[in-house]
Amino acid sequence: MKTTLEILKSAKAAAVGLGILSPAVKNKALLAMADALEENAVKILEANAEDVKNATGVLPDVMIDRLRLDNKRIAGMAQGIREVAALPDPIGAVLEENVLKNGLVVTKKRVPLGVVGIIYESRPNVTSDAGALCFKSGNVCVLRGGRDAFNSSFAIVEVMKNALKTEGLNPDFINIVEDVSRQSANEMMAAVGYIDALIPRGGAGLIKACVENAKVPCIETGTGICHVYVDKCAAMEKALGIIENAKTSRPSVCNAEEVCLLHEDVAEDFLPMLYERLCVCRENRGVTPVELRCDDKALAILGKKPFVVAAGGKDFDTEFLNYILAVKVVSNVEEAIAHIGVHSTGHSDCIVSEDANACEKFALCVDSAAVYINASTRFTDGGEFGKGCEIGISTQKLHARGPMGLEELCSYKYIVKGDGQVR
Numbered sequence: 196m197k198t199t200l201e202i203l204k205s206a207k208a209a210a211v212g213l214g215i216l217s218p219a220v221k222n223k224a225l226l227a228m229a230d231a232l233e234e235n236a237v238k239i240l241e242a243n244a245e246d247v248k249n250a251t252g253v254l255p256d257v258m259i260d261r262l263r264l265d266n267k268r269i270a271g272m273a274q275g276i277r278e279v280a281a282l283p284d285p286i287g288a289v290l291e292e293n294v295l296k297n298g299l300v301v302t303k304k305r306v307p308l309g310v311v312g313i314i315y316e317s318r319p320n321v322t323s324d325a326g327a328l329c330f331k332s333g334n335v336c337v338l339r340g341g342r343d344a345f346n347s348s349f350a351i352v353e354v355m356k357n358a359l360k361t362e363g364l365n366p367d368f369i370n371i372v373e374d375v376s377r378q379s380a381n382e383m384m385a386a387v388g389y390i391d392a393l394i395p396r397g398g399a400g401l402i403k404a405c406v407e408n409a410k411v412p413c414i415e416t417g418t419g420i421c422h423v424y425v426d427k428c429a430a431m432e433k434a435l436g437i438i439e440n441a442k443t444s445r446p447s448v449c450n451a452e453e454v455c456l457l458h459e460d461v462a463e464d465f466l467p468m469l470y471e472r473l474c475v476c477r478e479n480r481g482v483t484p485v486e487l488r489c490d491d492k493a494l495a496i497l498g499k500k501p502f503v504v505a506a507g508g509k510d511f512d513t514e515f516l517n518y519i520l521a522v523k524v525v526s527n528v529e530e531a532i533a534h535i536g537v538h539s540t541g542h543s544d545c546i547v548s549e550d551a552n553a554c555e556k557f558a559l560c561v562d563s564a565a566v567y568i569n570a571s572t573r574f575t576d577g578g579e580f581g582k583g584c585e586i587g588i589s590t591q592k593l594h595a596r597g598p599m600g601l602e603e604l605c606s607y608k609y610i611v612k613g614d615g616q617v618r
Contacts, residue, residue: 196373196374197373198374199372199373199374199378199379199382199383200382202337202370202371202372202373203310203337203382203383203386203389203390204389205367205370206310206335206336206337206367206370206389207310207335207388207389208367209335209365209367209368210307210309210310210334210335212365212368213307213330213333213334213335213365213368214286214306214307214309214333216333216364218284218286220362220364221280221284221330221331221333222280222284222331223362224330224358224359224362224364225276225277225279225280225327225330225331226276226277226280227358227359227361227362228276228323228326228327228354228355228358228359229273229274229276229277229280230273230358231354231355231357231358231361232269232272232273232276232323232351232354232355233269233270233273235350235354236266236269238350238354239264239269239347239350239351239354240264240265240266240269241350242346242347242349242350243262243263243264243319243344243346243347243350245346246262246317246319246343246344246345246346246347247259247262247263249343250262250317250343254317254343255517257446257447257516257517257518258317258343258447258516260445260447261317261318261447261448262317262318262319262343262344262347264319264320264347268320271320272320272323272324272351273323275320275323275324275327275578275583275584276323276327276583276584278578278583278584279327279328279331279583279584279601280327280331281583282331282582282583282600282601284331284601285305285331285332285601285602285604285605286305286306286307286332286333286605287304287305287306288304288305289302289303289304290303290304290305290607291303297616298613298614298616299611299612299613299616300611300612300613301609301610301611302609302610302611302612303607303608303609304607304608304609304610305602305605305606305607306333306605306606306607306608307332307333307334307604307605307606308332308334308391308392308604308605308606309334309335309391309392310334310335310336310337310389310390310391311329311334311335311336311337311390311391311392311393311394311586311604312336312337312338312339312383312386312390312392312393312394312411313325313329313336313337313338313339313393313394313395313396313586313587314339314380314383314393314394314395314396314397314401314405315338315339315340315341315395315396315397316340316341316343316344316396316397316398316401317340317341317343317344318344319340319344319347319348319351321340321396322338322340322344322347322348322351322352322371323351323355324577324584324585324586325338325586326338326351326352326355326369327583327584328583328584328585328586328599328600328601328604329369329586329604330368330369331601332601332602332604332605333605334391334604335367335368335369335370336368336369336370337370337371337372337383337390338352338369338370338371338372339371339372339375339379339380339383340371340372340375341375341397342375345375348371349371349373352369352370352371355369356369380404380405381408383411384404384405384408384409384410384411384413385409385410385411386410386411387410387411390411391411391412392411392412392413392414393405393409393411393412393413393414394413394414394416394586394587394599395413395415395416395587396416396586396587398418398514398516399418399514402415402416402417402418414587414589414591414594414595414599415589415590415591416587416588416589416590416599417449417540417541417542417564417587417588417589417590418449418514418540418542418590419448419449419450419451419453419514419540419542419543419572419575419588420453420454420511420512420513420514420538420539420540420542421441421449421450421451421452421453421454421539421542421543421544421545421572422452422453422454422455422456422531422534422535422538422539422544422545423437423438423441423452423454423455423456423544423545423546423547423572424455424456424457424458424525424528424531424535424544424545424546424547424557425438425455425456425457425458425461425465425547425548426458426461426528426531426546426547426548426550426553427458427460427461427527427548427550428548428549428550428553429458429461429465429547429548429549430547430549431461431464431465431468433547433569434465434547435468435469435472437545437547437569437570437571438452438455438469438472438473438520439472439473440571440573441545441571441572441573442473442485442518442520443473443477443485443518444571444573445573446515446516446517446518446519447516447517448516448573449514449542449588450542450543450572450573450574450575450576450588451516451572451573452520452545452571452572453513453514453515453519453520453521454511454520454521454522454523454538455469455520455521455522455523456523456524456525456531456534456535457493457522457523457524457525458524458525458526458527458528458531459492459524459525459526462492462493462496462524463496466493466496466497466522467496467497469487469522470487470497470500470502470503473485473487473520474487474500474501474502474503478501478502483518484501484502484518485502485518485519485520486502486503486504486518486519486520487502487503487504487520487522488504488505488506488507488510488519488520488521488522489503489504489505489506489521489522489523490506490522490523490524491505492523492524493522493523493524494506496524506521506522506523511523511534511538512538514540528546528548528553528556528557529556531546531557532556532557532560532561535561535563536560536561536562539561539563540590541562541563541564541590542563542564542565542572542575542588542590543563543564543565543566543567543572543575544561544563544565544566544567544572545566545567545568545569545570545571545572546558546561546566546567546568546569547569548568548569554568554569563590564588564589564590564596564597565597575588575597575598576588576598577598577599577600580597580598580600582598582600582601583600583601584600585598585599585600586599586600586603586604587599589603
């Protein structure tokens with residue numbers, strides 16, 4: 196087993212070679228990786244079955260769903276890589292060019308970051324997404340997946356490395372840390388001189404640990420306390436569809452809705468409809484009902500019913516990642532905006548309204564990476580935004596914000612051409 200330091204040294208040594216590869220060479224290798232994933236699906240699924248077996252009875256069902264792979268998900272991973280290959284290559288793009296009075300030609304060009312470290316939890320598809328995006332953007336990646344998904348992630352990286360070898364390229368362009376103890380994460384956080392940017396992708400604890408302890412530059416990606424605000428001018432059926440999708444289509448992901456805010460003028464009509472859609476109908480269909488954790492006003496409207504409970508002190512500050520929805524009644528759009536300003540993690544927030552003025556105010560005043568008007572928060576995703584896939588969703592404001600694709604994995608430098616000028 197290679198030590199984490201050995202892997203970091205190999206990654207650093209490989210960075211220059213990857214940074215100068217032509218777009219054609221990179222795209223050919225990416226397509227080879229995509230094909231290899233599908234060709235080695237049996238091997239990857241065997242490794243994943245071991246991870247799922249180890250997690251059963253230990254992790255909640257929704258988290259096991261994040262962990263589990265099947266042929267369809269592997270095909271989706273491969274398709275994501277092909278979509279990355281089809282995107283324009285960001286490296287070498289001229290961002291600005293100026294000729295100064297003294298004749299110097301100053302060109303601002305996009306360049307790779309260098310070595311990108313990614314620490315993530317139990318989603319094996321992150322492995323192929325991160326590997327593909329880093330490779331296309333000229334960055335060597337050092338992946339440190341969670342213990343729960345290690346067998347799956349290791350198998351995926353092994354397949355991608357073999358594809359690089361087949362293409363005559365350095366397999367150290369894509370790397371995975373073999374030590375899944377906390378020590379390896381600490382080593383990556385302290386890897387000054389080896390890692391140029393560190394991206395944590397996972398729960399609040401992981402992200403907090405990286406942001407607070409990393410000695411290398413760290414990009415904060417998002418826990419998602421995502422809100423949907425139903426305005427007094429909302430179309431009710433539209434609002435129900437958006438909330439159902441945002442909450443239940445995949446509750447274990449960061450762009451799932453965790454809080455529903457309702458204008459008081461529609462709360463009495465809307466809440467029984469919401470209860471029917473998320474609780475009664477789902478139970479009748481034999482799927483998991485949503486538990487509604489209601490503030491006093493919402494609780495007074497719904498009364499004592501199955502799946503309806505009083506909201507606790509932390510429920511409006513919790514990323515449930517489960518079939519749980521906090522519900523609050525507000526007086527107006529201003530109160531909704533104020534609530535989001537205090538409780539949102541700056542990921543994705545939505546207004547449902549037919550009032551253009553309310554929508555404009557919400558869009559301007561809610562300070563999140565993605566603000567939606569009459570659409571589900573579940574669209575905050577690199578693939579949905581046309582980036583092929585994503586390496587994470589940044590909730591910070593410097594360098595990158597929102598779904599991080601190829602351009603967000605780049606920096607730039609100035610190339611200055613002269614003819615003997617001196618100052």
